[in-house]
Amino acid sequence: MARSKARGGSTRLSGGQQGSAAHYNALRDSADFRQLRASFRGFVFPMTAAFLAWYLLYVVCSAWARDFMGTQLLGVVNVAFVFGLLQFVSTFLIAWLYARHARSRLDPLADRIAHEAGALGDGRGGAL
Amino acid sequence: MSGDGVLAAAASDVTGGQRGLTVALFLVFVAITLYITLRASRQTKTAADFYAGGRSFSPVQNGLAIGGDYMSAASFLGIAGIIALYGYDGFLYSIGFLVAWLVALLLVAELLRNSGRYTMADVVAFRMRQRPVRVAASVSTIVVSIFYLLAQMVGAGALVALLLGISSDNDTAKALTIVVVGLLMIFYVTVGGMKGTTWVQIVKAVMLMTGTTLITLLVLAWVGFSVNELLDRAADRSGKGEAFLEPGLRYATEASGLTGKLDLLSLGLALVLGTAGLPHILIRFYTVPTARDARRSVIWAIGIIGVFYLMTIALGFGAAAFVGSGAIAEQNPGGNTAAPQLARSVGDHFFGDTGGTVLLAVIAAVAFATILAVVAGLTLASSSSFAHDVYASVLKRGEAAEGQEVRVARVSAFVIGAVAIVLSIFAQNLNVAFLVALAFAVAASGNLPAILYSLFWSRFNTSGAVWAIYGGLVSAVTLVIFSPVVSGKETSLFTGSDFSWFPLDNPGIVSIPVGFVCGWLGTVLSKERDDDRYAELEVRSLTGHGAEGAASH
Numbered sequence: 001m002a003r004s005k006a007r008g009g010s011t012r013l014s015g016g017q018q019g020s021a022a023h024y025n026a027l028r029d030s031a032d033f034r035q036l037r038a039s040f041r042g043f044v045f046p047m048t049a050a051f052l053a054w055y056l057l058y059v060v061c062s063a064w065a066r067d068f069m070g071t072q073l074l075g076v077v078n079v080a081f082v083f084g085l086l087q088f089v090s091t092f093l094i095a096w097l098y099a100r101h102a103r104s105r106l107d108p109l110a111d112r113i114a115h116e117a118g119a120l121g122d123g124r125g126g127a128l
Numbered sequence: 129m130s131g132d133g134v135l136a137a138a139a140s141d142v143t144g145g146q147r148g149l150t151v152a153l154f155l156v157f158v159a160i161t162l163y164i165t166l167r168a169s170r171q172t173k174t175a176a177d178f179y180a181g182g183r184s185f186s187p188v189q190n191g192l193a194i195g196g197d198y199m200s201a202a203s204f205l206g207i208a209g210i211i212a213l214y215g216y217d218g219f220l221y222s223i224g225f226l227v228a229w230l231v232a233l234l235l236v237a238e239l240l241r242n243s244g245r246y247t248m249a250d251v252v253a254f255r256m257r258q259r260p261v262r263v264a265a266s267v268s269t270i271v272v273s274i275f276y277l278l279a280q281m282v283g284a285g286a287l288v289a290l291l292l293g294i295s296s297d298n299d300t301a302k303a304l305t306i307v308v309v310g311l312l313m314i315f316y317v318t319v320g321g322m323k324g325t326t327w328v329q330i331v332k333a334v335m336l337m338t339g340t341t342l343i344t345l346l347v348l349a350w351v352g353f354s355v356n357e358l359l360d361r362a363a364d365r366s367g368k369g370e371a372f373l374e375p376g377l378r379y380a381t382e383a384s385g386l387t388g389k390l391d392l393l394s395l396g397l398a399l400v401l402g403t404a405g406l407p408h409i410l411i412r413f414y415t416v417p418t419a420r421d422a423r424r425s426v427i428w429a430i431g432i433i434g435v436f437y438l439m440t441i442a443l444g445f446g447a448a449a450f451v452g453s454g455a456i457a458e459q460n461p462g463g464n465t466a467a468p469q470l471a472r473s474v475g476d477h478f479f480g481d482t483g484g485t486v487l488l489a490v491i492a493a494v495a496f497a498t499i500l501a502v503v504a505g506l507t508l509a510s511s512s513s514f515a516h517d518v519y520a521s522v523l524k525r526g527e528a529a530e531g532q533e534v535r536v537a538r539v540s541a542f543v544i545g546a547v548a549i550v551l552s553i554f555a556q557n558l559n560v561a562f563l564v565a566l567a568f569a570v571a572a573s574g575n576l577p578a579i580l581y582s583l584f585w586s587r588f589n590t591s592g593a594v595w596a597i598y599g600g601l602v603s604a605v606t607l608v609i610f611s612p613v614v615s616g617k618e619t620s621l622f623t624g625s626d627f628s629w630f631p632l633d634n635p636g637i638v639s640i641p642v643g644f645v646c647g648w649l650g651t652v653l654s655k656e657r658d659d660d661r662y663a664e665l666e667v668r669s670l671t672g673h674g675a676e677g678a679a680s681h
Contacts, residue, residue, distance in 0.1 A: 020664070021660035021661075021663070021664070024660065024663040024664040024667050024668075025660065025663045027663075027667045027671075027673070028663040028666055028667050033666075033667065033670070033671070036670055036671070037666070037670060040670060043234075044234040044235060047230075047234060048230070048231065048234055048235060051227065051230050052400070055223070055224075055227045055396070055400055056393075056396070056397075058223065059220070059224075059392065059393055059396035060393065062220060062375040062376075062379075062380070062392065063375070063379075063380045063388075063389035063392045063393060064389060066374065066375065066376055069374055069375055070370065070373075070374040072370075074356070075356035075359075075360070076356055076359045076360050076363065076370070076373055077355065077356060077359065078370075078373060078374060080216055080373070080374055080375055081216075081219075081359075081373070084219050084220075084223055087223045087226070087227055088223070088226065088434055088437075088438060091226055091227050091229070091230060091430065091434060092430065092431070092434060094230055094234075095229075095230065095233055095426075095427050095430045096427075098233060098234060099423065099424075099427055102420075102423060106670075107420065110670060110671040110672060113667075113671045113673065114671045114672060114673045117667075117671070117673045118673075
């Protein structure tokens with residue numbers, strides 16, 4: 001377990017060790033990390049905007065577009081049901097897409113950065 | 129969930145044999161969970177064991193436990209009941225509760241696992257002055273958890289009494305149920321810590337999924353696996369025709385006009401944004417070895433929860449088709465007994481009288497397990513936050529011995545549990561169903577802005593975090609106090625007086641923006657900023673470099 005109780009959240013690494021701020025700043029400014037952050041944010045921010053908009057469209061239609069939602073498609077199954085089921089489909093799909101993106105793009109970069117950071121002598125367990 | 133209005137006739141529906149079987153199944157579940165908890169207690173030595181289950185659960189285990197933590201009686205009995213009585217509108221809840229998991233998956237779970245240790249405050253206070261931020265986060269955690277606890281425990285009192293065939297006028301029986309539920313949850317948490325609680329949630333998730341799948345298959349078999357036929361019969365028997373299959377009978381009814389429509393939008397926002405700010409959900413991400421396992425567990429959870437909410441459609445419309453809205457409303461005006469009543473009907477239909485009795489007892493036991501697993505998670509979240517954030521970081525300024533901190537966590541679980549028991553007994557005849565939606569609204573308005581700004585905004589600081597949490601919390605609670613759910617309507621908490629001026633039942637549409645704006649305003653009004661610590665947080669949250677590892681024993 002961590003021994004330093006310095007600043008709450010992080011205890012293992014920072015804890016006022018000399019050079020740790022410089023260490024993290026250097027990592028943060030490295031090309032690999034900038035690429036990781038861009039790849040992460042480039043996926044999750046647009047995707048969040050998309051699924052929230054898609055969900056709110058559904059809620060707004062449920063409140064304001066009753067005739068549209070009540071249109072029957074197959075037997076008694078109407079637009080409201082299909083729209084609702086599509087929310088399930090899109091949720092499963094986005095979860096799967098994110099898992100795939102993370103596995104192929106984010107994880108290898110994160111591993112490389114963590115590995116290099118460890119090699120700098122301030123990695124996990126290195127200094128303590 | 130409300131228990132009032134259950135007719136005495138309901139009690140006579142419950143036969144002696146069925147009551148005996150239900151009690152026996154309750155006792156089996158209790159015995160299994162007590163054994164699990166005692167076993168878990170032997171492996172609970174360090175703070176990481178107590179708060180985070182040693183961070184040693186697998187993604188599948190944690191995915192199940194997340195499901196067990198999340199799918200409350202409000203989901204299981206509540207949604208099935210709303211669908212059974214009002215048709216399509218119950219489905220709106222299912223969708224909000226599920227889509228919300230994408231916020232947790234994409235923006236919160238992994239980053240939180242990498243940057244925190246035990247509580248939500250670990251992340252929010254990462255680069256802040258510890259004391260004000262941790263106090264704010266702890267206040268919010270405890271308030272959200274107590275609201276949610278009250279809703280579940282009052283519901284449990286009414287529900288268990290009903291399933292055992294005790295008249296709802298019997299306050300002593302309901303109070304006794306609340307005390308038993310409360311004592312069990314205190315035991316799970318104080319003795320078993322996160323390990324015990326997690327296993328209780330896993331057992332519950334398996335029971336809930338098995339029971340729900342069974343009933344769903346039977347319902348579908350009854351209609352020859354034709355969804356069309358099921359919906360048709362439900363609409364027919366409801367007496368409302370096609371309107372039963374469209375939105376608008378429960379929420380945003382035509383009679384409620386623009387207010388009703390805005391209220392629905394407000395509810396939708398709170399549901400979709402609240403989940404990723406619920407403290408008892410957030411601490412589950414700490415129970416796995418790495419952030420990647422946190423991701424995998426959320427993906428499992430999305431699969432489990434998604435399938436469950438799909439099955440609520442079959443439960444709700446099945447109850448409408450085969451039990452009938454009238455018979456359900458007669459038992460419980462809120463519809464909370466729709467699922468158990470459906471269990472009896474399909475059992476009777478396929479396996480005769482005995483089958484109906486057995487299935488009803490099984491579903492009653494599932495409902496009991498559902499409530500227990502959720503209240504245990506809530507108690508653990510609030511006691512962890514008190515011990516780790518208030519006691520260790522604020523009162524002891526980070527100098528508390530680990531063993532002492534865990535002792536405080538156990539004592540606070542006891543105190544919070546006792547408070548919840550007492551409040552629930554006082555509230556047992558009040559309509560507290562709105563507290564679930566309020567807990568989601570507070571989580572979305574206060575906790576979520578604080579978490580997102582912490583993780584993604586370099587300028588964010590102590591003042592911003594404190595403003596966001598209190599701003600969201602106070603605005604959500606204040607708006608509800610002055611809304612029709614508390615006074616001014618027949619269904620209000622207090623029917624005698626009317627001091628309402630806020631027209632919506634759900635505060636989210638106002639309080640969520642208020643929380644985000646407060647967080648921004650508080651930040652820019654303060655000069656504090658810590659770029660070095662933000663660099664560390666960014667690196668750590670995205671790469672796991674420096675994150676807490678799994679316990680090695």
